[in-house]
Amino acid sequence: MDFTFSPEHQALRRLVREFAENEVAPLAAEIDRKHQIPFETLRKLGEIGLLGVCFPQEYGGMGAGETGYCILMEELGRVCTSTATNVGAHIGIGAMAIHLDGNPEQKRKYLTPLARGEKIAAFGLTESNAGSDAANIRTRAVREGDSWILDGGKVYITNGGFADIVTVMAVTDPALGARGGVTAFIVEASWPGFKVAREEDKMGIRGTSTAELVFEELRVPHENVLGKVGEGFVTFMKSLDMGRLTLGAACLGGAQAALEMAVYWAKTRRQFGVELAHKQSVQWAIANIATEIEALRSLVYRVAWMVDTGQTGQEFTQLAAMCKMYGSEVASRAIDLALQIYGGLGVTRDFHIERAFRDARIAEIFEGTNEIQRIVIASNIFREYGVRIRP
Amino acid sequence: MRIAVVLGRVLDPRGIVVNRRAGRIFINREEYILQPADRCALEAALRIKDAASAEVVALPRTFLPDDDVLCQALATGADRAIYLTGGPLGADEALMARVLVAAIAKLGGADLILTGATTMDTGQSQLGPRLAEALNWPQVLNAWAVETADGAARAVVNAGAGYVQVEVDLPAVITLLPGALKPRYPRGTQLINIYRGVGEIAQALEQWPAADLVEEAALTPVVERRGQDFPPERERGVRLTGSPEEVARAAAEALRKRLPR
Numbered sequence: 001m002d003f004t005f006s007p008e009h010q011a012l013r014r015l016v017r018e019f020a021e022n023e024v025a026p027l028a029a030e031i032d033r034k035h036q037i038p039f040e041t042l043r044k045l046g047e048i049g050l051l052g053v054c055f056p057q058e059y060g061g062m063g064a065g066e067t068g069y070c071i072l073m074e075e076l077g078r079v080c081t082s083t084a085t086n087v088g089a090h091i092g093i094g095a096m097a098i099h100l101d102g103n104p105e106q107k108r109k110y111l112t113p114l115a116r117g118e119k120i121a122a123f124g125l126t127e128s129n130a131g132s133d134a135a136n137i138r139t140r141a142v143r144e145g146d147s148w149i150l151d152g153g154k155v156y157i158t159n160g161g162f163a164d165i166v167t168v169m170a171v172t173d174p175a176l177g178a179r180g181g182v183t184a185f186i187v188e189a190s191w192p193g194f195k196v197a198r199e200e201d202k203m204g205i206r207g208t209s210t211a212e213l214v215f216e217e218l219r220v221p222h223e224n225v226l227g228k229v230g231e232g233f234v235t236f237m238k239s240l241d242m243g244r245l246t247l248g249a250a251c252l253g254g255a256q257a258a259l260e261m262a263v264y265w266a267k268t269r270r271q272f273g274v275e276l277a278h279k280q281s282v283q284w285a286i287a288n289i290a291t292e293i294e295a296l297r298s299l300v301y302r303v304a305w306m307v308d309t310g311q312t313g314q315e316f317t318q319l320a321a322m323c324k325m326y327g328s329e330v331a332s333r334a335i336d337l338a339l340q341i342y343g344g345l346g347v348t349r350d351f352h353i354e355r356a357f358r359d360a361r362i363a364e365i366f367e368g369t370n371e372i373q374r375i376v377i378a379s380n381i382f383r384e385y386g387v388r389i390r391p
Numbered sequence: 392m393r394i395a396v397v398l399g400r401v402l403d404p405r406g407i408v409v410n411r412r413a414g415r416i417f418i419n420r421e422e423y424i425l426q427p428a429d430r431c432a433l434e435a436a437l438r439i440k441d442a443a444s445a446e447v448v449a450l451p452r453t454f455l456p457d458d459d460v461l462c463q464a465l466a467t468g469a470d471r472a473i474y475l476t477g478g479p480l481g482a483d484e485a486l487m488a489r490v491l492v493a494a495i496a497k498l499g500g501a502d503l504i505l506t507g508a509t510t511m512d513t514g515q516s517q518l519g520p521r522l523a524e525a526l527n528w529p530q531v532l533n534a535w536a537v538e539t540a541d542g543a544a545r546a547v548v549n550a551g552a553g554y555v556q557v558e559v560d561l562p563a564v565i566t567l568l569p570g571a572l573k574p575r576y577p578r579g580t581q582l583i584n585i586y587r588g589v590g591e592i593a594q595a596l597e598q599w600p601a602a603d604l605v606e607e608a609a610l611t612p613v614v615e616r617r618g619q620d621f622p623p624e625r626e627r628g629v630r631l632t633g634s635p636e637e638v639a640r641a642a643a644e645a646l647r648k649r650l651p652r
Contacts, residue, residue, distance in 0.1 A: 008586035011462065015577055016426070049579030062579040 012068050016075040028080035031207030032355050038083055038207055044135035046117015055099055060115035061105045068308035072363035078255030081359035083209025084250040089158035094121025101227035101235045110165055110186055122163035124154040125236055132372050135178030141170035150218040160211030161196050164189055169232045170356030184232035186224040204358035221333055229360040241320040243367050249300045249325025251363050254292045260336035262341045289337050292330045299323055318380035325373035328363035335360050361388040392445040393437040395495055397506035398429040399452035400460045411621050425460055427569040428507025434535045434574040435567055436505050437468045446470045450494060452518055453487055454478035462585045466577035471595050471608060483614035488521035491603035508533045508566035519566035529559040535571045538647040
């Protein structure tokens with residue numbers, strides 16, 4: 001058993017950390033305040049290859065594997081949750097669906113420009129009546145010759161307002177539902193019938209686009225069916241598993257940043273004649289959260305190693321759900337602790353904690369609420385003992 | 392045109408704590424980065440390469456336990472890198488100047504040598520001048536920018552209160568100040584490939600034993616390290632209070648006292 005990062009992953013972390021500190025961190029407060037997408041940052045990330053960090057080099061990627069992708073998300077999450085979210089929606093679920101189930105021609109046509117950062121991806125799953133109940137989607141796709149006609153819409157789509165390529169899940173056979181009646185499609189945002197209906201004004205991750213998409217007689221060529229007709233639900237669930245792991249990595253970065261801020265203030269702020277660091281209540285809180293962060297780090301990189309070594313079976317699904325659930329909750333606890341140690345200053349906009357506090361909350365909700373993650377985890381555990389949990 | 396860039400490494404200052412009272416450096420995270428001034432030298436070389444056709448060859452400024460800085464140079468855009476082995480780790484500038492002169496001769500010569508003006512850890516500034524002396528080439532020290540044209544190099548350097556451009560005939564040695572240029576990032580794919588030893592970039596990293604370049608006696612360090620000390624602590628600043636006029640007057644008075652007459 002060897003827990004050290006390989007030399008290439010150490011070098012990658014150096015690169016990503018430097019990029020994050022020099023290019024991402026200085027803009028984090030501004031994109032939050034102005035509700036702006038960091039397009040220039042995304043362009044630079046693409047230029048040095050980071051928007052294809054985990055994809056194969058033959059399709060324009062860097063080939064650094066899931067471990068490399070987790071490193072990217074951890075370091076971005078450490079300085080700017082919005083940027084990490086943009087990147088996560090692009091790589092971790094939007095382009096990931098094509099990477100996982102696209103055929104060679106689809107990968108050449110779509111994955112390559114996505115991996116190079118020339119185009120940006122989004123992942124179209126959630127609908128107004130199908131959030132946690134993802135199988136309940138209503139967007140309809142009807143076959144017409146060599147095409148499919150899509151009608152319906154999606155909500156809360158990260159990157160939706162500016163993505164060039166959206167992987168969309170639609171019902172192709174209502175009688176079969178999620179088990180054989182749902183298909184994944186690769187959709188180009190420039191096609192007639194694709195509309196961005198609305199941008200959400202959010203409490204946190206304000207440097208991201210969260211959009212409502214409407215499809216009106218949107219004609220999609222049959223060659224853009226992702227995977228097999230009727231198996232879209234599986235494609236999307238596999239993509240979400242990957243996204244949950246790397247969302248956990250981004251949360252790890254956010255939690256680490258909060259710990260660093262908490263330690264900094266604990267050694268700086270003096271009350272009752274001593275620095276806060278000398279107060280046992282502060283020491284114990286720091287010790288507790290630092291332990292949780294280390295546990296999360298071990299979990300995230302162990303699961304990344306599993307992906308890189310081809311172990312993506314049922315255990316992976318369970319562990320990826322743990323990464324997302326535990327990661328988002330550790331990040332929330334760490335940021336809450338940092339805010340408490342900063343006291344009144346923590347809620348002012350002079351420090352980053354207030355933004356981190358607002359940004360962190362969504363991680364317990366998107367890519368499957370933490371309640372859904374607990375169902376996934378419990379289902380897997382009970383299945384091992386022969387009990388099938390009813391939905 | 393061939394540009395030799397001489398690069399070294401330094402402990403990432405974010406991973407260390409200097410305790411002056413104990414006279415020790417506490418290493419919390421042993422990670423190394425390229426010497427900032429050397430990285431500017433690499434950036435200057437790559438800008439010359441971008442502007443005109445040039446081959447950029449990276450060499451280490453001392454004997455290193457691994458080829459990490461050279462891998463970074465290749466991933467950033469250097470065409471070749473020579474990892475020198477078999478000498479004393481952390482060898483001094485006098486020894487390294489001898490070895491580097493021999494290495495450059497083995498390369499078939501160079502038109503320009505670029506390196507950092509100073510090291511971040513020990514503040515050494517001798518390597519550039521020693522190379523220029525050994526090669527009998529002109530040197531420009533502490534440059535902010537470099538460009539080449541018509542067999543000459545032009546560099547921007549400080550001159551009192553302003554900047555001047557100086558020109559030297561090639562071949563020459565030029566040292567770059569830390570912070571002189573914004574260095575580019577390594578290319579991700581190249582970074583992965585060089586560390587994995589795959590692809591064309593892996594062929595660009597060569598390993599040369601020092602014993603093939605100089606006689607064994609020349610590998611004996613001139614400088615013996617007996618300990619370390621730290622520069623005196625900086626004086627704490629003074630907070631000025633009062634009306635804006637009073638603060639401005641006090642600041643001007645303080646500056647007047649410090650400025651050379």
